[in-house]
Amino acid sequence: MPDKKTGELLRELAWPIHNMVIYEEALTHTSFAHEAGNRRHNERLEFLGDAVLELVISEYLFKSYPGYPEGKLTQMRHSIVNEKSLAGLARQLNLGEYIKLGKGESTSGGAEKASLLADALEALIGALFLDTGYVQTGTRVIALFEPMLEALEKGLFPLADFKTMLQEKCQSLTGKTPVYSIIKEVGPQHDKTFEAAAELDDMIIGLGTGKTKKEAEQAAAKAAWEQLIVDVCPAKGWGVQRETDPPE
Numbered sequence: 700m701p702d703k704k705t706g707e708l709l710r711e712l713a714w715p716i717h718n719m720v721i722y723e724e725a726l727t728h729t730s731f732a733h734e735a736g737n738r739r740h741n742e743r744l745e746f747l748g749d750a751v752l753e754l755v756i757s758e759y760l761f762k763s764y765p766g767y768p769e770g771k772l773t774q775m776r777h778s779i780v781n782e783k784s785l786a787g788l789a790r791q792l793n794l795g796e797y798i799k800l801g802k803g804e805s806t807s808g809g810a811e812k813a814s815l816l817a818d819a820l821e822a823l824i825g826a827l828f829l830d831t832g833y834v835q836t837g838t839r840v841i842a843l844f845e846p847m848l849e850a851l852e853k854g855l856f857p858l859a860d861f862k863t864m865l866q867e868k869c870q871s872l873t874g875k876t877p878v879y880s881i882i883k884e885v886g887p888q889h890d891k892t893f894e895a896a897a898e899l900d901d902m903i904i905g906l907g908t909g910k911t912k913k914e915a916e917q918a919a920a921k922a923a924w925e926q927l928i929v930d931v932c933p934a935k936g937w938g939v940q941r942e943t944d945p946p947e
Contacts, residue, residue, distance in 0.1 A: 702726075714839060717830050725822035728815065730801030742824035748825030751833070754778055755840045757855045759848065770925055778856060779847050779862050785817035788843070794819055861920035868927060869899055877904065877923065878915045895919040 705723050709716050716722070725744045732740035756779055760772050767775075778784070789795070795810030798819050809815050828836045841848070852855035862879075869877050883894035895915035897905035905926060907918020 705799050708792075708794075711792070712839075712843075714827060715831060715835070721826045722823065723827055723833070725826040726797050726819060727799045728801065728804060728819070730804035730809070731799040734801040741819060744822035744825035744829075745818045746825070747828065748823065751828045751836060752821060752824050752840060753780055755837045756844070758837070759841055763852075774861075774864065775851060778851065779844060781863075781867075782813055782817045784847065785812035785820050788847075789816035789820045792820075794823075861917055861924050865897065865904035865905075865920045865924050865927070868924075873899065875899060877920070879919060881912055881915065882906075897923045 702719075702723050702788055705719065706716070707724055708726075709719075709722060721744070724739050725741050725748075726852065727737075727740045729740045729742060734736060753776065756776050757772070760767075760775055761779045764775070790811075798810060798815070799813055800809045804815075819834060824836065827839060831839075847856055866876055869875060877897050877899045880896050880898065881893050882896050885892045885894075890910075892910060893912050893915040894906065894908045895912065895918065897907075897916070897919040903918040905921070905923025907915050907920070907922050909915035909918050
């Protein structure tokens with residue numbers, strides 16, 4: 700029997716409905732599926748929706764900003780397609796009210812968890828893609844994200860910082876998180892310049908300077924991120940061996 704709450708959400712979104720079952724699957728968390736003895740849950744749709752969302756936003760940015768280089772477009776996309784932004788949009792849609800959760804997940808506040816909300820939104824996009832195809836999905840996704848995209852164009856939407864972008868990419872590629880260290884301080888106490896190193900597996904993957912330690916770390920992360928465009932991972936020569944002692 701079709702789920703009334705799922706239909707209610709889709710009517711709120713004004714999305715076409717051809718296959719209600721796939722949307723119900725998109726709103727079914729693994730905890731509910733396991734408790735109900737049902738194998739169908741939203742993880743596969745979340746995987747698909749993540750790829751579709753990235754492609755839709757990438758295409759939009761590519762066409763909207765023809766003069767921007769790859770690195771800038773990547774940063775802009777990341778400011779839109781990240782867990783925080785997706786969870787925020789999911790909360791605006793009251794998505795937590797429609798997700799089927801197991802008892803344990805529900806009592807522990809699962810309906811408000813950022814990761815769970817972001818995954819459910821991506822799963823819905825995956826369902827929409829399977830149900831209507833890329834063109835209609837793209838139109839509806841852009842409409843859904845329009846406030847963010849307009850704010851981004853006006854410079855009002857904060858771009859993701861390079862440390863966050865680098866951390867997520869390193870974790871995706873290697874399962875490890877980069878660390879930062881200040882390797883040099885130059886200048887008098889009231890006007891110092893700091894040099895920071897971003898490191899992964901004892902390899903320096905980026906160097907940067909700044910008037911504060913945080914600024915230097917961001918610069919190092921930016922350098923590592925830009926190098927990442929060329930060298931996909933440390934195994935391909937990304938980074939240089941970390942010296943035992945920091946340079947003087």
